[in-house]
Amino acid sequence: MTHISLKPQLVFDCFAEINKVPRRSKHEEKIIAFLQDFGKKLGLETVTDETGNVIIRKPATAGYEHLETVILQSHMDMVCEPSDGSFDFDNNPIETYIDGEWMKAKGTTLGADDGIGMAMEMALLASDDIPHGPIECVFTRDEETGLTGAMGMKPGFMTGRLLINLDSEDEGQIFVSCAGGVRTTATYPCPMEALPEGFLTFTLSVKNLKGGHSGDDINKKRANANKLLVRFVCDEMEKTDLRIVDIQSGGLHNAIPRDGRVTVAVPAAFKEQLRVDLNLYAADVEEEFQVTEKEVAFDLESAAPATEAMKPEAARRMMLSLRTLHNGIFAMSQDLDWLVETSSNLASIRKEANGIVVTTSQRSSVKSNLLNMAATVRAAFELGGATAVTNEGYPGWKMNPNSRLLAVARESYQRLFGEEPKILAIHAGLECGLFSEKYPGLDMVSFGPTLRGVHSPEERLHIPSVEKVWNHLLDILIHI
């Protein structure tokens, strides 16, 4: 029987303590009380802000008083899956077990996202034999369902100017940038009129696309179901008197749409042509996406005869505007050539009681470009006769090529492990984006042990990666 030891033991002991405390997102009372108690028992300055974020400060150990304060940060909440009520997360501890090199939970999420980050902070606070300068350990609330803690944190709560976020999921990778995001929603007027005699009604659909996350997967060259439908409908509108009866396409605002359907009516004489055109179009799309969308399928079915349809002029303006609407990558990063800097996703198009409602999301790691992307999207909507609104969203974190913390983290990793860490950025939101807005000039990096299957009952923690990250962290603390 193979047996893997849980090293560093202090970190795993702290993680075991955390797992006894309920900490479902938005229900963090018990874990807040636990952290307050933990800090006070150690005799350390422990402060909770009005949002529920907890900070525990520990002075430097002897001989390291000259070092600059380092903030260590994790989030205290966890995703609780399964969420069907079969496990009572508000009262039961998470039970863990070891499977080879991995730690898992019995039938639930493990909560190593971000409990293992919390455990490293607690281990440092509890230790009496680890050298370090002054540290501020920050535990934020409700990262997972709204970034509530980071959003509510006031300037001045953290006092350090160097921050290590311990919420990344691949050992050997150091994150230095994330995207900010906004959502832009448009409503097109949808005046209806009676359908003339002699029209046939069809449902046109596309399905089996890969979809994915509108940030992380936007560079994967996948097709957007809404865009595929809009393009075909526009082409057919040029050939015949095609009317739009209904449209229900796409899904969640942060997902690349996998399927969609539009109900159209065409003059009876055009019926065969419509079918032929769709077959030709499907062949084109299959060829265009022969690598990424092998399963794409179009369908044209006769539908119950419609009695009314959108007025042709309004429908045409709307479809042309949706055709011009930018979708996908808009700009690549100036600093990191593989990184998507700015993008937009056409998430859904739905006929509702008040008109045709279109949902899109924009992301960028550069604030001015995020605003420009959203304005560009609104321009296409407004030219098509829609009203469009962009929400406040959340800010991004722009890479600082002169980061001192990154230089130290990189040198340390190289020296300890004999290889270069990967320096990465993500095209999605992190708490660091909010910190960079509230604490201008804050120098940050993000890293952590390897996790797989996060946010699902498959969540697992790679045990050996914890010791590597821990050693890396301790080394950074004495070399900063």
Ligand SMILES: [Zn+2]
């Ligand atoms: Zn997390």
